[in-house]
Amino acid sequence: MEATSAGATGAPRPDLYRTRTRRSTGEAAIRYALLAAALVSVLTTTGIVFSLLEETVVFFGDVGVGEFLSGTKWTPLAGGESQSFGVVPLVFDTLYLTGIGLLVAIPFGIGSAIYLSEYASPRVRRILKPVLEVLSGVPTIVFGYFALTFVTPEILKGLGLEVGSFNALSAGLVLGVLVLPTIATVADDALTAVPGSLREGAFGLGASRMQVSVRVVLPAALSGVVAALVLGASRAVGETVIILVAGGQKADLTLDPTVAMQNMAAFIAAASRADIPTSGPEYGAIFAVGTTLFVMTLVLNAISIRFVRKYRQVYE
Amino acid sequence: MSAVPEAGLSRKVVERASSGQRTKDLMFRLALLFSVSVGFVVLAALVLDVMIDGASRVSLDFITSFPSRISPESTGVKSALIGTIYLMVLCAVFIVPVGVATAVYLEEYANRDSRLSRLIEVNIQNLAAVPSVVYGILGLAFIVRGPLGLGPVLLAGALTLGLLVLPVVIIVSREAIRAVPSSIREGSLALGATQWQTIWKQVLPGALPGIATGVILALSRAIGETAPLLVIGAATFARFNPEGITDRFTAMPLAIFEFISDADTEFRAAGAAAIIVLLALLVVMNAGAIFLRNRYERKW
Numbered sequence: 001m002e003a004t005s006a007g008a009t010g011a012p013r014p015d016l017y018r019t020r021t022r023r024s025t026g027e028a029a030i031r032y033a034l035l036a037a038a039l040v041s042v043l044t045t046t047g048i049v050f051s052l053l054e055e056t057v058v059f060f061g062d063v064g065v066g067e068f069l070s071g072t073k074w075t076p077l078a079g080g081e082s083q084s085f086g087v088v089p090l091v092f093d094t095l096y097l098t099g100i101g102l103l104v105a106i107p108f109g110i111g112s113a114i115y116l117s118e119y120a121s122p123r124v125r126r127i128l129k130p131v132l133e134v135l136s137g138v139p140t141i142v143f144g145y146f147a148l149t150f151v152t153p154e155i156l157k158g159l160g161l162e163v164g165s166f167n168a169l170s171a172g173l174v175l176g177v178l179v180l181p182t183i184a185t186v187a188d189d190a191l192t193a194v195p196g197s198l199r200e201g202a203f204g205l206g207a208s209r210m211q212v213s214v215r216v217v218l219p220a221a222l223s224g225v226v227a228a229l230v231l232g233a234s235r236a237v238g239e240t241v242i243i244l245v246a247g248g249q250k251a252d253l254t255l256d257p258t259v260a261m262q263n264m265a266a267f268i269a270a271a272s273r274a275d276i277p278t279s280g281p282e283y284g285a286i287f288a289v290g291t292t293l294f295v296m297t298l299v300l301n302a303i304s305i306r307f308v309r310k311y312r313q314v315y316e
Numbered sequence: 317m318s319a320v321p322e323a324g325l326s327r328k329v330v331e332r333a334s335s336g337q338r339t340k341d342l343m344f345r346l347a348l349l350f351s352v353s354v355g356f357v358v359l360a361a362l363v364l365d366v367m368i369d370g371a372s373r374v375s376l377d378f379i380t381s382f383p384s385r386i387s388p389e390s391t392g393v394k395s396a397l398i399g400t401i402y403l404m405v406l407c408a409v410f411i412v413p414v415g416v417a418t419a420v421y422l423e424e425y426a427n428r429d430s431r432l433s434r435l436i437e438v439n440i441q442n443l444a445a446v447p448s449v450v451y452g453i454l455g456l457a458f459i460v461r462g463p464l465g466l467g468p469v470l471l472a473g474a475l476t477l478g479l480l481v482l483p484v485v486i487i488v489s490r491e492a493i494r495a496v497p498s499s500i501r502e503g504s505l506a507l508g509a510t511q512w513q514t515i516w517k518q519v520l521p522g523a524l525p526g527i528a529t530g531v532i533l534a535l536s537r538a539i540g541e542t543a544p545l546l547v548i549g550a551a552t553f554a555r556f557n558p559e560g561i562t563d564r565f566t567a568m569p570l571a572i573f574e575f576i577s578d579a580d581t582e583f584r585a586a587g588a589a590a591i592i593v594l595l596a597l598l599v600v601m602n603a604g605a606i607f608l609r610n611r612y613e614r615k616w
Contacts, residue, residue, distance in 0.1 A: 026512075035421055037413070037417030039436070041418060041482060044454070047454050050457075050458075111352065112351045115349065115352045128352060134359065134602075135358070137533075139569060139594065145588065150365045208338075208340075231445070238450075240448065241573070244546075265543065268449050269452070269547055290453045297450075304445075
């Protein structure tokens with residue numbers, strides 16, 4: 001990752017090609033073919049927005065924006081009278097699960113980052129960082145299995161907690177472990193980007209390593225570290241399978257972490273597997289929730305990018 | 317952030333550097349070590365848990381049998397493993413040309429300051445952060461139904477996963493292309509090669525190890541994804557193999573999902589065994605990526 005940050009802002013290559021005249025139409029054709037490929041990613045975004053909005057608009061025709069955004073009962077797949085499309089509990093549960101995850105991921109993620117950048121020898125660092133990356137490469141279904149068959153029955157019940165077989169605590173804790181490497185690696189990039197002269201100055205004044213880490217390096221890299229946290233939060237908000245497998249199938253407004261909870265992504269996956277007609281509001285709810293999730297992660301990502309830019313401007 | 321914390325580095329720092337600080341420092345170091353160990357302990361616990369539950373079920377029979385809903389002893393992952401391999405190949409056929417072409421365009425052709433290339437860049441950054449389940453919705457609305465209307469078949473799954481991991485390929489390929497020094501390009505152009513000849517014969521061969529590593533990493537992410545495939549309606553249980561790209565299919569993560577959704581511990585053990593098979597596949601791919609990187613990566 002260091003290569004990225006260094007390369008992205010390094011001196012621009014002298015523009016070798018622009019001064020040359022085009023040799024042939026063939027060269028021009030290639031250029032346009034490559035541009036067409038580059039536009040696939042723009043089309044993807046457009047496709048995502050269209051596919052979300054098309055059904056969402058239909059859905060709001062049925063249900064109404066107000067009822068969706070302010071309703072406090074989320075039972076979209078229930079039939080008849082008990083069916084209700086208030087998204088508040090689902091959003092609340094999403095944030096609650098993310099919160100439990102961040103309670104794990106923030107201290108341990110930042111602790112890991114400080115250790116990697118300020119304490120570990122280059123050799124130890126070369127070993128530790130890839131292993132941390134391996135953790136983030138484990139498929140999330142495996143984390144789901146771990147939450148369901150180990151964390152809930154062995155750890156939580158082992159500690160004497162009265163948790164259900166599907167519960168928010170287990171799913172949230174494992175969600176935290178999932179985003180820990182993201183936070184650790186991005187925060188580590190920010191910390192290592194702090195110039196050595198700041199550390200040397202502090203050491204020269206007699207500061208200990210802890211004081212240098214906490215009072216000099218961490219504040220200096222603060223915007224990058226915040227970017228890491230926001231990115232971690234965005235990952236946690238959008239995670240599907242851990243919650244689907246270990247969190248449960250319902251969303252209620254409750255602060256009790258021992259009961260089942262569902263997040264928006266898990267609802268989308270669960271509802272799209274349920275046997276529902278593709279024309280009713282049940283189907284539309286998938287897309288309306290998708291739009292909500294998409295907007296939330298987009299905002300989080302924009303915040304994170306803004307913070308990253310900030311620390312780059314200062315030190316590079 | 318104009319005030320780089322020289323100011324914050326106030327007298328306090330100097331005053332505190334005394335004997336009490338020693339213990340605090342030690343505690344802090346221990347707390348950091350504990351933080352780092354959390355990731356490793358969980359990784360170890362996770363692997364051990366899966367091994368204990370599933371290792372005894374992994375066998376040749378398990379890989380070569382179709383799944384069963386009735387008998388957890390004879391169930392297997394044949395259709396899922398074959399589906400995953402098909403997905404991987406199809407996905408590669410899609411993401412390699414599109415991803416590399418995008419990277420070449422952005423690095424070698426695009427004017428950095430033009431609106432279009434900025435739009436593409438911001439776009440790729442944002443796409444990388446879109447939750448995978450949202451790609452599932454895209455796949456459902458555009459590829460499975462809607463304009464393409466393919467149905468929940470292999471090609472639809474591969475395209476959906478391809479779009480999901482395309483940003484990874486683009487980002488890694490760009491780094492690899494950027495790492496080829498401009499002196500190589502200058503030399504080639506000076507000898508009369510055209511821009512495309514320079515790219516095709518000099519830049520891309522030089523960037524190949526990096527690109528290949530990126531593609532393998534992207535594919536290993538793709539085959540571990542569950543959510544998008546669930547959303548597009550791929551089968552979680554299939555007693556048949558896909559024969560062509562327009563056939564219905566299942567994949568390893570989906571088979572695992574099906575196994576562990578069963579409350580029966582015997583089926584969950586089969587789920588653990590399927591996880592071992594998937595993890596083994598991922599380890600082989602990642603080892604391949606590391607090998608490529610170490611063996612062929614050039615230091616310019």
